[in-house]
Amino acid sequence: MSPQRATLKDWVGLAVLVVPVLMMSMDMTVLYFALPFLSATLEPSATEQLWIVDIYAFMLAGLLIAMGTLGDHIGRRRLLIIGAVVFGASSLASAYATSAELLILARAVLGMSGAVLAPSTLSLIRNMFHDPGQRRTAIAVWTAGLSGGAALGPIVSGLLLEHYWWGSVFLINIPVTILIVVLGPILLPEHRDPNPGRFDFLGAVLSLAAMIPVIYGIKELADDGFAWEPVAITAAGVVMAVLFVLRQRSTPNPLIDLSLFKNRGFTASIGVNLVALFAMIGFLLFATQWIQLVYGLDPLEAGLWTLPAPLAVAVTTSVAVVLAKKIRPGFIMAVGMIVAAGGFAIMTQLRADSELAIAVVGASVVSAGIGMAIPLTADLIVSAAPEDRVGAAAALPETANQLGGALGVAILGSIGAAVYTRDIDDATKGLPAEAAEAAEGSLGGATEVAAHLPADAGDSLVQAAGEAFTRGMNISAVVGGAVMLLGALAAALLLRGVKTPTTPSGPTGQPGSEDTLMLRRVKMPPAPPGPANQPWNGRPPVHTPNQ
Numbered sequence: 258m259s260p261q262r263a264t265l266k267d268w269v270g271l272a273v274l275v276v277p278v279l280m281m282s283m284d285m286t287v288l289y290f291a292l293p294f295l296s297a298t299l300e301p302s303a304t305e306q307l308w309i310v311d312i313y314a315f316m317l318a319g320l321l322i323a324m325g326t327l328g329d330h331i332g333r334r335r336l337l338i339i340g341a342v343v344f345g346a347s348s349l350a351s352a353y354a355t356s357a358e359l360l361i362l363a364r365a366v367l368g369m370s371g372a373v374l375a376p377s378t379l380s381l382i383r384n385m386f387h388d389p390g391q392r393r394t395a396i397a398v399w400t401a402g403l404s405g406g407a408a409l410g411p412i413v414s415g416l417l418l419e420h421y422w423w424g425s426v427f428l429i430n431i432p433v434t435i436l437i438v439v440l441g442p443i444l445l446p447e448h449r450d451p452n453p454g455r456f457d458f459l460g461a462v463l464s465l466a467a468m469i470p471v472i473y474g475i476k477e478l479a480d481d482g483f484a485w486e487p488v489a490i491t492a493a494g495v496v497m498a499v500l501f502v503l504r505q506r507s508t509p510n511p512l513i514d515l516s517l518f519k520n521r522g523f524t525a526s527i528g529v530n531l532v533a534l535f536a537m538i539g540f541l542l543f544a545t546q547w548i549q550l551v552y553g554l555d556p557l558e559a560g561l562w563t564l565p566a567p568l569a570v571a572v573t574t575s576v577a578v579v580l581a582k583k584i585r586p587g588f589i590m591a592v593g594m595i596v597a598a599g600g601f602a603i604m605t606q607l608r609a610d611s612e613l614a615i616a617v618v619g620a621s622v623v624s625a626g627i628g629m630a631i632p633l634t635a636d637l638i639v640s641a642a643p644e645d646r647v648g649a650a651a652a653l654p655e656t657a658n659q660l661g662g663a664l665g666v667a668i669l670g671s672i673g674a675a676v677y678t679r680d681i682d683d684a685t686k687g688l689p690a691e692a693a694e695a696a697e698g699s700l701g702g703a704t705e706v707a708a709h710l711p712a713d714a715g716d717s718l719v720q721a722a723g724e725a726f727t728r729g730m731n732i733s734a735v736v737g738g739a740v741m742l743l744g745a746l747a748a749a750l751l752l753r754g755v756k757t758p759t760t761p762s763g764p765t766g767q768p769g770s771e772d773t774l775m776l777r778r779v780k781m782p783p784a785p786p787g788p789a790n791q792p793w794n795g796r797p798p799v800h801t802p803n804q
Contacts, residue, residue, distance in 0.1 A: 263395075267385045270444035271395050273437060274378040275402035277341060280433045281371045282406030283413065285314060287426045290414040290556055294423040301357035308361050311476065316368030318659035319468040323461035325376030325652030326512040330456050332449040333377050333384070333648055338441050340373025345434025352424030375403070376652035383639045383647045384448040389758045393581055396639075397574035397632040401567070403655075404628070408560075408567040415557035450646055454510030461512065463501040470494030472659065475667040482671070513649050514642070522586075522755035523641040523650075525748065526634035529590055530654050531661035532744040533627045533634075536597065536737045539665020540604070541566065543673060543730045544620040550700050551723040552613055562613065565621040570628035577629040586633040587752025593629025594745035600626060601738030605731050609723040619734075626741070630748070633757075640758040672736055673729035674699075680728055684721035700726045 288295075288310055295301075301309060328336040347366040354360035382399060386392035417425045474491030477484070505511040518524045541563075549559040573593070580589050600622030607615050635654045642650035678697050685693040688706070695702040696718060703722035707715035 262388045263386050263391050266444060270385060271382065271398060273440050273444055274381060275399055276433055277337075277344070277374045277437055278378050278399060279402040279406040279409070280344075280430050281317075281374045282403050283410040284367065284371065284406075284430070285317075286407050286410030287414045290411055290418055291423045291426045294418060295360070298423065299354070299357045299360060301360075305357040305361065309357065309364060311473070312361055312365045313368040313371065314659065315469045315472055316365050317371045318472050318656065318663075319465040320369055320372035320461075321376060321652040321656045321659070322464045322512050322649060324372045325380065325648040325650070326461075327456065328373075328377050328380060328648035329450040329646055330453040332447045333380050334441060334445045334447045336373055337377040337381065337445070338438055340370045340377065341434045341437040341441070343370035344374070345431050348427040348430035348434075352427040354424075375655040376648055379635065379639060379651035379654070380648040381445055381448070383651065384446060384644065389636075389640070390578075390582060392640075393578045393632065393636050393757075394575075396635045397578045400574050400628070400632045400635065401571040404570045404624075404631075405567040408563055411556065411560040412564070415560055419557075448644075457504070457508055457510055457512050460501060460504050460508065463497055463504055464512065467494050467498035467501050468656070468659075470497065472663045475663045478667050478671070482674070513653075514646060517641055517650065520641050521751060522637045525587075525751040525755075526637040527653055527657050528751075529594075529630055529744060529748050530634045530657040531664075532740060532747075533594070533597075533630050534658045534661035535665035535668075536601075536740050536744075537623060537627045537665070538662035539667075539669035540601070540623065540733060540737045541620055542666060542670070543733060544604075544616055546700060547607070547616055547727065547730060548613065550704055551609055551726060552616070554613075562617055563620070565617055566624035569621040569625035570631075573625045573628035574632045577633055581633060581636075581757045584757075585752070585755065586637060586757050587748050587755055590630040590633055590752065591745040591749040593626045594741045594748065595626070596629065597623045597626025598738040598741040598745070600624075601734045601741060604734035605738070607727055607730060607734075609720070609727045623737075636758060637755070669733040669737060673726070673733045676729035676732050677722075677725045680725035681722055684718055684725075696722065 292306065292310065295309075296306060324336070324340070344367065347363050347370060350363040351360060351367060354363055379396070379399060382392065382395045386395045413429065414426045417429070470490045471494035474487040474489075474494060477487035477490070502515070505513055505515050545559060545563055548554055548562055549556060554562065573596075577589055577593065600619050603615065603619035603622060607619065631654075638654055639647055639651050677700070681697055681703065685696045688696065692706045692709075696706045697703075700722050703718055707718040707722075709715075710718065
């Protein structure tokens with residue numbers, strides 16, 4: 258029997274689900290332009306500034322898995338509405354924070370509530386769109402919203418700060434909260450696990466204790482170079498991750514069903530997500546800095562010139578959905594990564610005096626290639642999980658995104674920084690020690706030092722810094738392109754036997770995977786007779802109709 262097709266109500270509900278994801282990802286970058294303004298008002302220390310920016314992402318990454326599982330327990334729509342209310346309240350608290358400490362606390366709560374939005378919305382899409390083709394389209398729209406928010410954050414922030422105070426960048430979340438609270442109960446179905454068991458609080462603590470040190474340690478290594486303290490912090494996070502896995506293997510009610518990782522399509526898709534975001538996030542930061550600091554555009558103009566990249570993602574996600582009707586997902590992902598490698602190849606030709614178009618086109622091609630892979634990986638991941646346990650699985654794509662992005666910034670950023678420091682050394686000779694150290698630390702530091710030098714010396718330093726930064730960017734592009742080609746090869750090989758899901762999946766496994774295909778080849782015996790005449794292959798999930 259053909260799966261039930263989505264109604265107009267479901268498609269309108271999809272719009273309600275995409276908006277909070279857009280805002281969640283926008284809050285990752287919305288402080289880029291607001292930080293100088295709030296620093297002037299709240300006067301945070303340098304350490305407090307870092308925590309104001311980073312605490313949101315740390316809490317988001319650490320709680321995704323726990324919040325996804327919590328939705329399976331109490332209902333995904335209910336948790337989404339609760340999360341939206343907390344998201345709105347913490348946004349209001351952030352906007353009117355009177356001290357750096359209060360702002361850090363409000364941003365931490367904002368990250369906790371943000372961790373609800375991604376898994377809740379993706380799992381509800383899985384429950385609303387039973388037809389595989391429609392589900393892939395819905396996930397493509399969701400993916401475009403997730404990637405678009407990060408690009409829109411600096412632009413929206415810049416526009417608001419031209420007219421209002423820094424708190425306005427948080428107040429734009431309030432209408433989204435109202436939208437979800439009002440329309441959610443009308444347009445979104447409720448869904449939960451009928452027999453979830455006890456919630457694994459210890460597992461939730463261990464997942465938080467694993468992700469935060471790993472992300473923090475990697476970020477510190479990227480910012481400051483090798484030091485034993487961030488290495489030790491990262492190692493502590495890895496130990497917590499091992500304890501988390503051991504806990505999930507031993508508890509009767511785990512946050513994540515580890516048997517899902519035996520499914521090749523499921524595991525390979527998570528790996529593709531991690532590798533893709535490693536390359537994209539790690540490198541697009543270079544492109545943004547080049548446009549602003551080397552080419553010389555102001556922040557708002559630079560933000561506007563980054564818009565083609567998320568627009569490219571929106572186009573290629575749609576293309577991937579159409580291709581998936583006829584072509585196996587592993588091949589499409591491999592082609593997408595090869596396209597991304599072509600974008601990195603373009604970036605290897607960038608020079609300090611190049612035209613802006615080279616940077617914009619290169620970044621857009623990288624994003625376009627990644628956009629072909631991400632919606633298909635999300636579809637394979639959520640299709641692999643039983644419908645009543647999809648909340649936990651829906652948290653994994655965004656968890657892989659967060660970890661991959663952190664690794665990309667750390668590794669590609671470290672490569673670029675090493676080349677920059679080596680190549681600018683000659684230009685800083687003769688400067689005072691403090692000024693030389695600042696100029697060798699970053700392109701922004703060199704620009705700041707140059708502003709206090711005589712005109713000729715300052716221009717010479719800026720030129721040398723721009724050339725050094727661009728060479729570092731070129732080398733990082735070579736590494737990023739190589740990673741994409743290896744990822745393409747891995748996707749083609751590991752997913753060669755995995756077909757695009759064509760039927761709604763259940764507890765047996767992801768449609769098109771080897772275990773499901775084997776079940777299709779064997780003629781199953783009829784269900785045993787009995788007064789209850791219950792289906793032999795498991796209980797149906799609880800589905801509460803809209804009130």
